[in-house]
Amino acid sequence: MWRRLAILPGLVAVWQLAALAAGGRAYILPGPWEVLLAGVARWDVIGEHALVTFAEVIAGLVVGGVCGAGTALLMASYRPAWRWLMPALVVSQAIPVFAIAPILVLWFGYGMASKVVMATLIIYFPVTTAFFDGLRRTDGGWLDLARTMGGTRQRILWRIRVPAALPSLASGLRVAAAVAPIGAVVGEWVGSSAGLGYLMLHANARMQVPLMFAALVTLAMFGVALYIAVDWLLRRALYWQRDTLPSED
């Protein structure tokens, strides 16, 4: 607990030192204090744009999570789906989302839709592969037992394979929570009229570097909070999972 609390002032101190090393020029690297002042002074602007980005990220997380889990389930229950979808998935990952961001903005517009699509695309693959890996590695003993009990394929999937794979899905969702903001912000950079990415680009162009950093800090804090929230929710949902790492405190 103390360690976690010590990290924040530690990071701020490193930042302050870096700002001093940069010569105290706020247009190159503003110190924490200047950024805090900018954040307080422009909290209404930051808040307004932050809400847009948060909404995009959360919508992307939900849509990407549902689509990813659905694809994994389809591949696990229907063999041809696995044969056809898996190569398509791998190829789709070879195309960086950054590269298709402009075309997505063209297709889905300057509004939130294109950013939600972007966040969805960036998390779809990790969620799908994590869950699918879990679904195909069910303990053989459980499956033997289920077969001798006369369980049907579908019921074995829902009552054994899926619950047994939930910890894997949770790993995928944790990655998703950490990377979803990237998708949304990249989308905002390419073309938008609102959101923290848009605000950062705007502030940067106008040499309002402290404001840009204030937006960045807001985004980072949101990212951390999102990860903690998702992690907490997943731990609650998977109550039977034991943490087997030795605890030090």
Add this chain to the structure above:
Amino acid sequence: MSSIPSPSVHVHAARLAFAGVPLFDDLDFQLPGGSWTCLLGPSGVGKSTLLRILAGLESAGDQGQVVCGDGIPLSGRAAYMAQKDLLLPWLSVIENAVVGFRLRGQRAPKHQARELLAAVGLADRCYARPDDLSGGMRQRVALVRTLVEDRPVILMDEPFSALDAITRYRLQSLASRLLAGRTVLLVTHDPLEALRLGHRIHVLAGRPARLGACIEPPGKPPRDPSDPAVLAAQADLLRRLAAAAEA
């Protein structure tokens, strides 16, 4: 409790090879109805595979077949109990006991499951998580799960081998009492366990595996392990097993 008569089960002409090495070649094996048959033998000889053939988890080969004395197929009439308890960690004890019914989409006989859990001394643990139970308790839940299935044929693959001596002794007595009258196959590596529980004992040895002559210890199971006759039989069985391991 069970009103279903327990049939005899025969494996005919089982033929199975792993990576070109024949495990069974024309193996015949018989489980007499309503009694315990124990199968002993060195590791890797194919005891568990034979049990898995009976459980329908492994094929008996092209010519091989599993038939029951009453002419009805075995599939759906055998319950399986493994060395691992195979409890699902996300389900409570009682939900684990009735999991077979959930998997078949049938109504779960929870009342019966609760009675059986009480019979094995777990009345107050019905809603506990498997992770909160000791190894012996978990295997008792697995035994209850097998009993709730209420199948005439029971296939057990070293179900007590992971337990400490006292817990194992108690569970053997419990299983012997609760599974009396059913057709039971118990695969084990413990000669004393086979002598305590089996009406008939076979030693499986060699490659391809051959079934040794049937041993029928005197008296009714569960036998007293301190009985000199049982101890003498154990010494004899150990000699046979040692010979089988060298063969």
